[in-house]
Amino acid sequence: xxxxxxxxxxxxxxxxxxxxxxxxxxxxxxxxxxxxxxxxxxxxxxxxxxxxxxxxxxxxxxxxxxxxxxxxxxxxxxxxxxxxxxxxxxxxxxxxxxxxxxxxxxxxxxxxxxxxxxxxxxxxxxxxxxxxxxxxxxxxxxxxxxxxxxxxxxxxxxxxxxxxxxxxxxxxxxxxxxxxxxxxxxxxxxxxxxxxxxxxxxxxxxxxxxxxxxxxxxxxxxxxxxxxxxxxxxxxxxxxx
Amino acid sequence: xxxxxxxxxxxxxxxxxxxxxxxxxxxxxxxxxxxxxxxxxxxxxxxxxxxxxxxxxxxxxxxxxxxxxxxxxx
Numbered sequence: 001x002x003x004x005x006x007x008x009x010x011x012x013x014x015x016x017x018x019x020x021x022x023x024x025x026x027x028x029x030x031x032x033x034x035x036x037x038x039x040x041x042x043x044x045x046x047x048x049x050x051x052x053x054x055x056x057x058x059x060x061x062x063x064x065x066x067x068x069x070x071x072x073x074x075x076x077x078x079x080x081x082x083x084x085x086x087x088x089x090x091x092x093x094x095x096x097x098x099x100x101x102x103x104x105x106x107x108x109x110x111x112x113x114x115x116x117x118x119x120x121x122x123x124x125x126x127x128x129x130x131x132x133x134x135x136x137x138x139x140x141x142x143x144x145x146x147x148x149x150x151x152x153x154x155x156x157x158x159x160x161x162x163x164x165x166x167x168x169x170x171x172x173x174x175x176x177x178x179x180x181x182x183x184x185x186x187x188x189x190x191x192x193x194x195x196x197x198x199x200x201x202x203x204x205x206x207x208x209x210x211x212x213x214x215x216x217x218x219x220x221x222x223x224x225x226x227x228x229x230x231x232x233x234x235x236x237x238x239x240x241x
Numbered sequence: 242x243x244x245x246x247x248x249x250x251x252x253x254x255x256x257x258x259x260x261x262x263x264x265x266x267x268x269x270x271x272x273x274x275x276x277x278x279x280x281x282x283x284x285x286x287x288x289x290x291x292x293x294x295x296x297x298x299x300x301x302x303x304x305x306x307x308x309x310x311x312x313x314x315x
Contacts, residue, residue, distance in 0.1 A: 009308065018297050025289045029282060220300060227307045234314055 008223040013216055020213030024048075027206050034200045038107050045103050046199075047206055051214040052096030053131075057169075058215045059089030059222060060138075064166040067159040077230070079155035082162055084225040086141060088218055093135050100128070108183050127177040127184040134172040137165045 007013070028047040036043060063085035070078035104125075109118035122128075141161055148154035177184065199207065276283050 014301075014304070021293060021297075022290065025293055026286055029286050029289070220304075224300070224303055224307060227311065231307065231310050231314060238314075 008227060014220050017213050017216030017220060020209045021217060024051075024206060024210040024213055028210060031206060032202060034203070042103060042107060043203070045099065046203060047210040049096060049099040049103055050207075051210050052092050052099060054211045055214045055218040056089045056092040056096060059085045059092065059218050060166060060169060062219070062222075063089060064162055067162040070155060070159045074152075074155075076151065076155055076233075079159065080226055080229050080233070082159060083145060084229060085222045086138060086162065088222040088225065090135065090138050090142070092214075092218055093131070093138070097131060097135065100131075104183075122183075125184060126180040126182050127173070130172040130177050134169050137168050137172075141165050 024047050028044055033041070033043050063082045066078045066082035066085065069075075070082060104122055108122050141158065144161055145154055145158040148157060276287070
């Protein structure tokens with residue numbers, strides 16, 4: 001790495017992330033929201049659950065960009081970037097999945113049926129299955145990567161695989177769930193949370209800052225992991241020399 | 242790192258003072274104070290903000306440690 005400070009060492013966007021998150025946590029809980037049946041106060045989960053997926057998507061995009069940069073330059077630095085952004089993206093994806101599981105069990109599941117019966121209905125959700133497939137593809141990325149010992153080969157194969165994994169994201173979480181009937185918002189009716197007719201103005205006031213705050217937090221964690229990994233590699237090089 | 246310790250102890254004392262305030266309230270008449278209004282939602286806000294500050298402080302410390310290591314190795 002060069003001597004000049006790159007974006008990873010700069011503080012302003014980290015401070016921005018913290019401020020936006022504090023804003024999300026206070027205003028997200030305290031400001032007034034539309035009163036809707038079934039959803040009630042759980043509509044506030046929009047500031048948390050949906051943001052996890054936004055953050056995951058942004059991190060995966062950064063990851064695939066770095067994979068392409070690696071394939072263009074064969075600079076191993078970009079390989080480290082791609083890997084760490086993908087890992088943190090997966091973590092946010094799992095968090096999105098877990099929060100979604102909690103949310104749906106109090107809004108979609110039929111309170112009059114035993115839990116098991118409503119589960120069989122809920123588990124057929126195309127969005128859930130799609131998201132699970134997408135995450136599994138990314139798990140496979142990590143397994144593939146870490147099973148190859150040769151550094152250059154590992155970097156090249158995993159960069160190519162990362163591009164395929166990214167391409168698979170679109171059918172699994174964006175296209176297929178939209179073609180099938182679903183309980184999840186955005187089934188057959190466009191973009192949930194982004195459509196201006198779909199989301200209340202009061203909620204947009206918190207939702208957009210929340211997305212930015214969570215995304216910056218994800219990038220922050222990724223940059224820490226990248227810097228640590230690069231330090232480790234440097235140390236290893238010193239020891240072998 | 243001294244600064245971090247100071248911030249931690251300050252937060253700890255703040256958390257303590259909140260609980261002490263809450264206990265004092267029980268013996269006297271229930272007043273419509275901030276923490277007990279609106280179905281006590283502010284308690285949830287306080288808890289979530291505490292978790293958030295904890296996580297952020299952890300990240301900041303990690304960031305500083307890595308920066309120090311980067312300087313050392315350079």
